[in-house]
Amino acid sequence: MTGGKLLVYLLRRDLRASDNPILHHLATVKDHGFTHLLPVFVFPANQIEVSGFLEAGLESPYPPARSQVGKFWRCGPHRAKFLAQAVWDLKQTLEDLESGLIIRVGSAADALQHLVSGLSDQRLSVGGVWMAEEPSHEEQQEQASIAAMCSANDIDFKLWQDEKYFVDDRDTGLKQASDLPDIFTSYRKSQEPLRERPRPALPRPVKSSLPEFPDPNLIPPQAPPFVEASNLEDLEMRLLAPLGSLLPNPPPFPEDAASASPFRGGETSAWERLRHLIQSGAMTKYNDTRNGLIGSDFSTKLSAFLALGCLSARRIHKELLDFENGANPLYETGEGYGKGENEGTRSVRFELLWRDYMRLCTKKFGHKLFRLSGFRQDASYHKEWKTSDVTTAKPHQKPSPGEIGRIIERFMEGTTGMGLIDASQRELFHTGYTSNRARQNVASFFSKHMGIDWRYGAEWYESMLTDYDVSSNWSNWQYVAGVGNDPRGDARIFNPVKQAFDYDKEGTYVRSWVPEVRGLEKLENIFQPCTASKAELERAGIADHIMVTDPVKRIEFLVDRKPKPPRKPFSRRRPGGRGGRAAGGATDNGTSGSTSGTGSAPSNVSGGAPRESAGHQHQVAGNQAQQPLMAIHVAHAPPYKGMAMNPAGFQPHVFPPAGLYPLQYNDTQWFDGAWDPSGGWGYGGEPLGRGGRRGNSGHNGWRSHGGGQYAGYTPVAPCFPPQNTRPPA
Numbered sequence: 001m002t003g004g005k006l007l008v009y010l011l012r013r014d015l016r017a018s019d020n021p022i023l024h025h026l027a028t029v030k031d032h033g034f035t036h037l038l039p040v041f042v043f044p045a046n047q048i049e050v051s052g053f054l055e056a057g058l059e060s061p062y063p064p065a066r067s068q069v070g071k072f073w074r075c076g077p078h079r080a081k082f083l084a085q086a087v088w089d090l091k092q093t094l095e096d097l098e099s100g101l102i103i104r105v106g107s108a109a110d111a112l113q114h115l116v117s118g119l120s121d122q123r124l125s126v127g128g129v130w131m132a133e134e135p136s137h138e139e140q141q142e143q144a145s146i147a148a149m150c151s152a153n154d155i156d157f158k159l160w161q162d163e164k165y166f167v168d169d170r171d172t173g174l175k176q177a178s179d180l181p182d183i184f185t186s187y188r189k190s191q192e193p194l195r196e197r198p199r200p201a202l203p204r205p206v207k208s209s210l211p212e213f214p215d216p217n218l219i220p221p222q223a224p225p226f227v228e229a230s231n232l233e234d235l236e237m238r239l240l241a242p243l244g245s246l247l248p249n250p251p252p253f254p255e256d257a258a259s260a261s262p263f264r265g266g267e268t269s270a271w272e273r274l275r276h277l278i279q280s281g282a283m284t285k286y287n288d289t290r291n292g293l294i295g296s297d298f299s300t301k302l303s304a305f306l307a308l309g310c311l312s313a314r315r316i317h318k319e320l321l322d323f324e325n326g327a328n329p330l331y332e333t334g335e336g337y338g339k340g341e342n343e344g345t346r347s348v349r350f351e352l353l354w355r356d357y358m359r360l361c362t363k364k365f366g367h368k369l370f371r372l373s374g375f376r377q378d379a380s381y382h383k384e385w386k387t388s389d390v391t392t393a394k395p396h397q398k399p400s401p402g403e404i405g406r407i408i409e410r411f412m413e414g415t416t417g418m419g420l421i422d423a424s425q426r427e428l429f430h431t432g433y434t435s436n437r438a439r440q441n442v443a444s445f446f447s448k449h450m451g452i453d454w455r456y457g458a459e460w461y462e463s464m465l466t467d468y469d470v471s472s473n474w475s476n477w478q479y480v481a482g483v484g485n486d487p488r489g490d491a492r493i494f495n496p497v498k499q500a501f502d503y504d505k506e507g508t509y510v511r512s513w514v515p516e517v518r519g520l521e522k523l524e525n526i527f528q529p530c531t532a533s534k535a536e537l538e539r540a541g542i543a544d545h546i547m548v549t550d551p552v553k554r555i556e557f558l559v560d561r562k563p564k565p566p567r568k569p570f571s572r573r574r575p576g577g578r579g580g581r582a583a584g585g586a587t588d589n590g591t592s593g594s595t596s597g598t599g600s601a602p603s604n605v606s607g608g609a610p611r612e613s614a615g616h617q618h619q620v621a622g623n624q625a626q627q628p629l630m631a632i633h634v635a636h637a638p639p640y641k642g643m644a645m646n647p648a649g650f651q652p653h654v655f656p657p658a659g660l661y662p663l664q665y666n667d668t669q670w671f672d673g674a675w676d677p678s679g680g681w682g683y684g685g686e687p688l689g690r691g692g693r694r695g696n697s698g699h700n701g702w703r704s705h706g707g708g709q710y711a712g713y714t715p716v717a718p719c720f721p722p723q724n725t726r727p728p729a
């Protein structure tokens with residue numbers, strides 16, 4: 001091919017042939033100027049351990065791919081395997097198109113330099129390197145190093161717009177990244193109606209339409225000290241071999257448990273999944289089922305495909321459009337075929353916009369994504385996070401760094417003694433997946449109940465999740481940990497016991513992944529085994545289990561048998577106002593709430609979600625119909641319960657300015673309260689108006705706290721003036 005001009009296309013998270021702007025361009029535009037195309041995928045040594053590819057006796061030039069804070073493998077076995085399958089699937093697809101893919105390990109810049117030098121040795125010229133842009137810090141650094149390498153070798157370098165998002169970057173209306181609103185709802189509103197926003201998906205190139213793949217004999221082999229994998233099994237084996245045992249005491253895989261996301265990596269499998277979701281009606285039902293914990297079809301399970309770019313968000317949208325418009329007979333069997341957008345398809349679009357938003361946050365905040373204090377610019381925010389690192393722990397830290405280290409280990413093993421958390425952590429460990437509902441609870445428990453440096457949790461997720469995505473993972477962790485873009489910050493705390501009652505109504509999920517509790521009968525014991533009587537624990541054979549003898553946290557929670565008092569007639573409830581969401585003070589995602597007095601579970605302890613549900617009102621109504629008879633039990637007598645609050649500095653009848661103020665319950669937990677001079681205290685929803693009614697009964701100013709569903713909380717005078725939380729908004 002002397003005299004030919006070769007284009008190297010470096011693939012990263014765009015592992016697909018369909019809706020791929022670079023392949024589409026090469027397949028459809030005549031004058032791109034290249035005679036040959038060499039698609040390349042490099043397993044990046046800083047993110048994925050590549051020592052399994054070493055030639056015998058040689059050492060890696062790269063440090064182990066371990067995380068910064070917890071020193072976990074950055075890419076654990078589930079994602080490594082899924083990624084290997086996705087890369088291999090793309091290789092086969094490109095071969096079917098009469099092209100191909102070469103697979104390398106190391107740093108992308110090193111690998112490309114080696115290829116460029118090797119190809120020039122053969123007097124073949126590399127004329128260009130193209131790749132799709134990624135917004136995250138390391139990927140940007142990688143782009144810069146490849147651009148520098150190209151410049152040094154006099155090669156054209158082109159960065160393409162990454163087109164795997166729902167609303168294309170060029171259509172958001174944001175002039176620059178810093179224009180992104182800090183509240184998702186504001187961004188969403190600026191993009192609605194979502195169904196009309198995405199650009200059309202690009203077709204898959206047809207056979208022989210791509211520039212010729214170079215003669216394999218001319219392509220230099222993998223640079224030493226590494227060797228190439230000979231087939232998919234070999235690739236998987238080399239990626240998995242160095243990882244060894246991930247935990248000192250890994251939980252055994254429970255009998256009868258099954259992965260909710262048992263899918264192979266790759267574009268082929270992504271399409272199968274997408275078609276199944278539409279044909280089976282699962283997409284249509286999505287809004288009703290999305291908070292499920294068990295089974296494959298309660299949510300789409302498209303996240304891992306999206307994370308690696310095996311599927312683009314706008315391709316999902318396109319298939320949904322075809323279904324809604326009755327334009328593809330393949331989807332005829334799906335409920336609602338040809339009947340336009342339904343609640344399910346609308347909600348899926350909504351979630352895909354959340355994904356966009358997380359990526360735009362990465363663009364806006366850059367490396368702050370990984371910072372302990374998160375996106376917050378707020379100088380008054382001084383939370384002391386607990387750590388297992390003796391060099392950074394505060395001298396007065398309790399538990400000690402050593403004890404925190406052990407707690408983190410138990411968190412990863414799933415033996416904290418908190419059923420929902422342990423079930424989710426074991427599911428994650430065994431399968432690489434856990435639901436969004438479970439993720440929210442896990443992140444909240446770790447960062448808010450335990451107060452441990454949330455980055456350990458985020459890094460563990462990075463290691464374990466098959467669908468790990470830098471923006472979605474770190475932004476969601478920040479959001480739940482109260483340092484990201486959740487306007488409620490520290491005020492949003494999930495009560496994992498109440499959440500288990502709400503979302504694991506029969507205890508099936510916890511029983512499934514924590515088999516030790518299968519012998520217990522009562523739900524409250526399953527969700528927190530330490531609450532069971534000695535006799536019950538002995539009968540179940542777990543009286544000496546560490547989850548029982550030394551739970552990392554106890555959450556006082558009463559199952560109250562008292563019937564719910566009648567609700568205030570709707571006409572007598574105050575409209576609008578601040579605080580909770582739609583009736584019941586339910587926060588995001590239809591977390592159930594209650595409008596009644598003592599004896600009902602205050603929904604806001606459980607809090608909302610790092611995503612709102614497009615159909616939350618529907619869900620809330622559903623939950624209210626089956627109001628759980630539970631109450632949060634406050635461990636200490638509430639000194640101000642039912643009294644007019646007279647916070648320091650504020651006299652009765654001298655109302656403070658509108659804004660957010662902290663309230664305290666249980667001596668340790670902090671919540672925000674929102675004061676609205678027109679309506680009193682609201683605490684529960686998003687105070688700055690994400691829709692919905694106030695969370696509590698809030699009327700008559702100070703007095704409002706004592707009644708309503710928040711009767712269990714104890715506002716105490718020392719909370720004022722605000723401390724340990726953000727200042728009034």
Ligand SMILES: Cc1cc2nc3c(=O)[nH]c(=O)nc-3n(C[C@H](O)[C@H](O)[C@H](O)COP(=O)(O)OP(=O)(O)OC[C@H]3O[C@@H](n4cnc5c(N)ncnc54)[C@H](O)[C@@H]3O)c2cc1C
Pocket residue numbers: 290299300301302303304306307348351352354355356358434435436437439440443461465467468469470472473474476477480610611
């Ligand atoms: C602490 C925490 C960490 C998370 N880490 C990741 C991660 O690394 N990768 C990841 O893809 N998602 C992450 N999520 C978001 C969400 O939990 C998963 O996207 C979802 O559970 C994947 O299952 P699904 O595909 O069935 O989702 P569905 O409910 O079917 O949603 C459809 C798609 O919308 C997107 N989506 C849904 N919710 C969110 C969200 N909150 N943020 C961003 N995108 C969303 C996903 O791409 C998902 O596939 C995290 C959430 C939390 C609370």
